Amino acid sequence: MPSLRSVIVALAVALLAMMVSLLMFVADVTWKPRLFYHPPLCDRRPSSEDSGAPLRLECFFSENYYEARAKFRRLASEAGLELRSFEVVPPSGYGDEYTMDVAILRPTEGPSSSGSVVHTSGVHGVEGYAGSGIQCYILDQIRRAREEGRLAGIGKTLVFVHAVNPYGMVHYRRFNEENVDLNRNALEPQEFDYLVNERDPNVAGYVDLDAILNPSRDDHAIAAL
Template sequence: MSGWFWRTLGGVLLFLAGAVGVSVWQFSSYAPKDTPMPEDKAALAWFIDDYPTARRDFLMRAEALSRQLQGTRSIEVEVPSGRSTTDLFVDGLYIPAQGIEKRRLLVVTSGVHGVEGPTGSAVQRLFMHEFLTPERLVGPLADTGVLLLHTVNPYGFARHRRFTENNVDLNRNASVDDALYRTVNAGYPLVDSLINPQGPASTGSPGHRLFHLRSIAMIAQHGMPALRQAVLQGQYQVPQGIYFGGQRLEPQLQALGPMLASILDEYPLSMAIDLHTGYGERGTLHLFFDPPKDPKVRQGLETAFAGQRIDWGSGDDFYTVTGDFAGWLGQLRSGGTHLPAVFEYGTMDSQKTLGSIKSLHITVLENQGVQHGYASPADEERIKRDYREMFYPSSPHWRTKVIKDSRAMFEAVLANWPRVGAQP
């Protein structure tokens, strides 16, 4: 009897060990699949990998538009850096409404998360080249001003990080008062031990090899929606932790605030399109909008994006954030109506549990490496490669689809835009 028991126990343990081994391999080798499509070299040419070259191209195009249109104004905000990275700027171009009336302002911003900057810059420069033509802006959009902000987080673009030099997530940092920085994310302590490990980052450590199993255990205990919200909402107490929103407004936002407020107040209606990558189904342009409390805002967004699928935050895979940049632009206004919109180009199938856990794991490893160093050069190379690939896929299929979908979305929005009613 005892022999049978031990043989059975051994078989069970062997099975469990095999199952764990298979799951570790599956998690380690996880890679979302692209939607196959013909490679478009013209589309791929919009993507510029490095910050200085992308910046030069934006400035060149901004100068060309300034020669064609009346009353344009350039914006340049230097971002101080105490490290080796220098010559960091948030650049912008303001094109006032070319007609007599100033009724609507369209704001397009990129690089709030620095590592997402190459894609945001590509889409933004495409928008400048194909859609900001004198024919449009003097014709059907004559009452519309346009404000472009290129690479709001240039440090992150230059260093391939989501966060600023101060480890601050600008999309959790934007606020018109200091109350935000006293906010307590009640769920964050539940996940702190999982997402903020100590010591040099090693992809082969037991904690990281079994990260998905540890995450699944937490999901079983607390539920996926609660954990996703706890992790991604933003937090203001752990400066070295992920999704840190800061303890004060970051320098570039301090400098931008007054000049943006004066432009926004020239128009009774504004809409901000903030360009992001990462979250959601790979190869899909998601419209992720926080559910607005003001019915005028919802109606305005529904009109602007008529015919498009809007994710209003009703699903279990959605989360809300504090201190978001697009919403902050509306807070700068002294009146009128503001429509905050986010274009999110999915990369990791993070609407699914495995993709979500994998995305989190890559983020955790990257932050651990920045804060505590790397166990080896090989670990550093792999972690940085995986992190950049998560936000800026090298796949020509993915990049081609970004340009194709962006072109179609801007075409649809600009066709709808004159029907969006300005509110006094």
């Protein structure tokens, strides 16, 4: 039989947990939306009467990958860009989706072969939240320029690649689904061949320390003595 004291402690802990949950719920539906929540799809503007007004800068940034992707897709569509989506990793069993979205603005003057400018975000996964915000801001500027007739004269193709590493962006990490840092492993075949077959394997002095860092069983036995 549990003692009266243990029962009282258990009830107090349960009551405290309920109070914390209630406070979190109240905070989530009251002050959190006003202070920390960025409206989905960048709907907040300086003036509710002027739908053509520029968006507040904080509205271009997102708290998660799906919000960022939705903003990018909507703003690219509103700006009149060609939008494509590529599945990089199959959906997870938990409902996660991993797509790289591409928005293309064709030249308004001259041949399409006059060159391209490519702007990417999210090569380092979690760093994509900064890049996504920048891309969304540029797309909104393109929309405004088109509406005001200032878009003429672009002689190059503009390509915006959103979330090169969507897996890292979804899970707030630098590496992709294969645990690869895409910004550190982009080697040409000849560069990889040099690292494997030609470079001095002890260039960093690791071989000199290998016995210390990876002791054998005999070394362990000696150390134990």
